[in-house]
Amino acid sequence: xxxxxxxxxxILVAVSxxxxxxxxxxxxxxxxxxxxxxxxxxxxxxxxxxxxxxRFSVRYYLIAVLFVVFDVETVFLYPWAVMFxxxxxxxxxxxxxxxxxxxxxxxxxxxxxxxxxx
Amino acid sequence: MLAWFLANFSAMxxxxxxxxxVAGAVGVIAFRSPVHAALSLLGSFxxxxxxxxxxxxxxxxxVQILVYAGGVMVLFLFVIMLVNVRTLTGEGQxxxxxxxxxxxxxxxxxxxxxxxxxxxxxxxxxxxxxxTAVAGVPLGNTEAVGWSLYRDYLLPFEVVSLxxxxxxxxxxVLGRKDLGAKEGA
Numbered sequence: 001x002x003x004x005x006x007x008x009x010x011i012l013v014a015v016s017x018x019x020x021x022x023x024x025x026x027x028x029x030x031x032x033x034x035x036x037x038x039x040x041x042x043x044x045x046x047x048x049x050x051x052x053x054x055r056f057s058v059r060y061y062l063i064a065v066l067f068v069v070f071d072v073e074t075v076f077l078y079p080w081a082v083m084f085x086x087x088x089x090x091x092x093x094x095x096x097x098x099x100x101x102x103x104x105x106x107x108x109x110x111x112x113x114x115x116x117x118x
Numbered sequence: 119m120l121a122w123f124l125a126n127f128s129a130m131x132x133x134x135x136x137x138x139x140v141a142g143a144v145g146v147i148a149f150r151s152p153v154h155a156a157l158s159l160l161g162s163f164x165x166x167x168x169x170x171x172x173x174x175x176x177x178x179x180x181v182q183i184l185v186y187a188g189g190v191m192v193l194f195l196f197v198i199m200l201v202n203v204r205t206l207t208g209e210g211q212x213x214x215x216x217x218x219x220x221x222x223x224x225x226x227x228x229x230x231x232x233x234x235x236x237x238x239x240x241x242x243x244x245x246x247x248x249x250t251a252v253a254g255v256p257l258g259n260t261e262a263v264g265w266s267l268y269r270d271y272l273l274p275f276e277v278v279s280l281x282x283x284x285x286x287x288x289x290x291v292l293g294r295k296d297l298g299a300k301e302g303a
Contacts, residue, residue: 004171056199062293064196068189069286075181076278079264086261091268094275101279105286114290 062114073102132172139165152198156191163187177260 040047080087080095087094109115142162149155163186170179257265267275 056196058200061196061200062289064192065289065293066286068185068193069282069289071185071189072282073279075184076267076275078180078184079177079260079267082258082260083264083268086265087268094268094272097276098279101276101283102286105283108287109290112290114293 059117066109066114069105070102073099128172132169135165135168135172138162139169153195156194156198159194160187160191163191174259176258177263180260 042048076098077095080091084091139162142158142160142165145158146155146162149158163182167179167182167187170176170182
């Protein structure tokens with residue numbers, strides 16, 4: 001269980017950081033509130049809708065799906081990296097094949113323009 | 119007192135995590151705002167990851183955080199932001215029609231859990247030693263998973279990359295078709 005002390009420290013820092021930041025901001029802020037200040041940031045242009053009404057472009061969803069696919073790929077890299085020395089060259093070639101197949105998908109995404117914005 | 123505390127430490131951690139997981143799951147259906155419901159689900163996911171750690175399934179905990187709290191939650195939040203579901207107001211009429219189905223499924227689930235608890239002590243259970251040892255040498259769970267995944271289950275592992283490839287290409291093919299209609303959005 002003592003192996004989890006670093007993780008607990010991480011969680012402690014991660015939780016206390018926003019709390020401390022908000023507390024310090026509360027202490028040092030001037031407290032002058034203004035409706036204009038509360039508007040969603042729209043690159044200097046007057047916002048056309050409320051923040052919670054703003055719909056995101058559907059293009060983001062493709063990026064999100066691709067992110068999930070590569071996220072799952074990362075999951076397989078994790079135990080492989082832990083066992084890398086024991087698996088030796090066999091494991092290296094194995095992961096190379098795994099990644100090569102996924103690079104095909106990556107090249108396809110690139111060529112189809114799924115990663116480009118315009 | 120201290121001895122009792124130390125002896126029951128993992129049980130107490132489990133009940134705390136289980137309470138957070140159940141509260142998060144209730145929050146998913148109780149919160150009116152979809153974003154709040156999604157964040158509640160995130161809390162539930164993280165608590166379940168903690169339960170996995172308690173069970174010495176560290177790899178599963180990492181997967182739970184990486185894939186569920188990371189990837190799946192991103193998809194949920196994107197759907198919420200894409201389709202612009204505002205805070206739900208009033209009772210959803212269509213939900214009432216699902217009440218009988220929910221009752222039946224709840225009873226079935228309760229019976230299954232009951233059978234599982236009663237039969238849990240009998241029959242074949244996966245050997246915990248196999249999940250925390252490599253070739254007889256005790257090691258971490260992640261190492262054991264890595265060892266069996268990359269040695270014994272080589273072909274399924276490589277097939278996974280094909281499945282991921284199909285998912286990626288499918289998403290691009292469907293997504294680009296969708297994008298064509300929404301050009302200039």
